[in-house]
Amino acid sequence: MTDAFALPTRFGTQALGGCYAPETLMQPLLDLEAAFCGALADPAFQAELKAELRQFVGRPTPLTPAPRLAEKLGLKALFLKREDLAHTGAHKINNALAQALLARRMGKTEVIAETGAGQHGVATAAACARLGLRCTVFMGVTDMARQAPNVARMRLFGATVEPVAAGQGTLKEAVNEALRAWAGRCTTAHYILGSALGPHPFPTLVRSFQTVIGEEARAQVLDQAGALPDAVVACAGGGSNGLGLLVPFLGDPLRRLAVEAGGHGRALGEHAARLDGGRLGVLHGCKTLLLQDEHGHTAETASVSAGLDYPALGPELAALVLDRKVEVRRASDDEALAAARLLCESEGILPALESSHALALLSALAAEGAATVLLGLSGRGDKDLSTYQSRLEC
């Protein structure tokens, strides 16, 4: 029945993605796709989104040259795309705001969201406060403990934060619970999925609201450096930041890299690196690269970074990787922490732990011959201060 969707539901030669949803959610997903297509074709919606991105989110975000860090790493030039300077402190607001506008357009009165690091939850709570929508955010109890400032921020914005105690208490369980809640309230609530994951049309919808990152960055780097960089690099949890930065560079002759969480080891359960031991499977409504055991049960994951601590790579990013249009690398917890410290000391910028995984790849890129690199600094690190304090003894 999914041939009733108007947009392509699959990605790449292995046909990843799809819409593996319970029947209760099928009509809401069809309705969502129709509303999304209608909004894209509506100049009034586009104008309002553009105005909000400028006046509320603070776009365009700057592209900041980082010469001292570049010199230390052996790069000729390094440019940071500063999503950390977007309102609420990460790229997540681009999608959350756009989907909140979509929810209002659909006549929904409530928004449901999941969050891992809390950045998507904070962004959604802020967008809902601005648009006058009721907001409920599901968050694993482990993540609530390690990202406590974001829990407080969501509550200040008037959102209800629902703790999820099941399993490891991280993003996967939060998505499970958000999907269950949406199935119960889908006639009145919109689910704002925060990553390029889930059943169609979510991966397409989230990517299309995030490519503003790469579109701006591409124009900015051409303006500032007069040429494209040798490599563009982003961290990848589900893939919204990775796709948002990398997709606008797909036609360019350069290296595109996504960095996964290497955690603290290479065994299943010690990391969230889906290309190391991940196999095609179905989780949360889409077919993609998935960390799982031999029985098809989702594997446990580990990362110092809550935003990367998820067992599946978004289907479009996974397809780009399998079709060799994007390279995937991994960075360990320790490498990410060291990279964060180096950016702080060199440039006076405190990165989120997620973004620090991308930073951790830079010395390897320099060693591999890259001279100029553009890096997506997906978020700011204030939420991670307690982790930095304990792990970096500062």
Place this chain on the structure above:
Amino acid sequence: MALNPLLPFLMAGDPSLEALPGYLSEARALGLEALELGLPHSDPIADGPVLQAAAHRAIARGATPRRVLEALAGLTDSPDLILFTYLNPLLQLGVASLLRLLEPTPVRSLLVVDLPFGEEPEFEAALREAGYPMVPLLAPTTCLERAQALLGTRPDPGPDAPFAQRFAYVVARLGVTGAGQGTDLAPVLRRVDGLKAISNRPFAVGFGLSDPGSLQAVRALGATPVIGSALVAGLTSGSSIRTALSACLG
């Protein structure tokens, strides 16, 4: 209240795989024609707290998909089984292994919660051709026109086939399995009435039915009520199937 018609649900491996043949034998002795058997999954997104907990207990005790199907091999003293599952464990087994494992069991059909028709056409066709049709699911958000199309994609094999291969599952309300006390039944009863006007196949109605009034109302329409979470909770506290079902039936 009479036991039949009734479609009970058990979670395989909860409380143990060793107990499963005994439960199935008891269900058959009670005259139950068919039974839904849940394959425990790590991320049961359509299930409420009772079935989530049952699945996680079963997984912790080693109830893998392969072991569950092996435990069913050779069982004849059992109702027809409808394997209630999520897609990924089946995909990881692969069609060939899955069919080999299903062949000696009383499983007659599959209800795959997160597999809309058309998403895995070759997989579904291979299972159907081997005698394992997918049960169509109809939700409160499924309009009658869509329901008609869904029933056409997973057609009724006809009156000679057993109930397990013929019925369509009508989801009684929005949300997840279990915890349905106080559910307003009027909308689902109207839906079943509408469905009966477009199809002669049997209908089962589930999600949140556990009290005698709800069960009676579903039966009065000629449909079969499903008892899942309430039965699983009863078995967890040590009841027999008869005692647990009797408690629901009043």
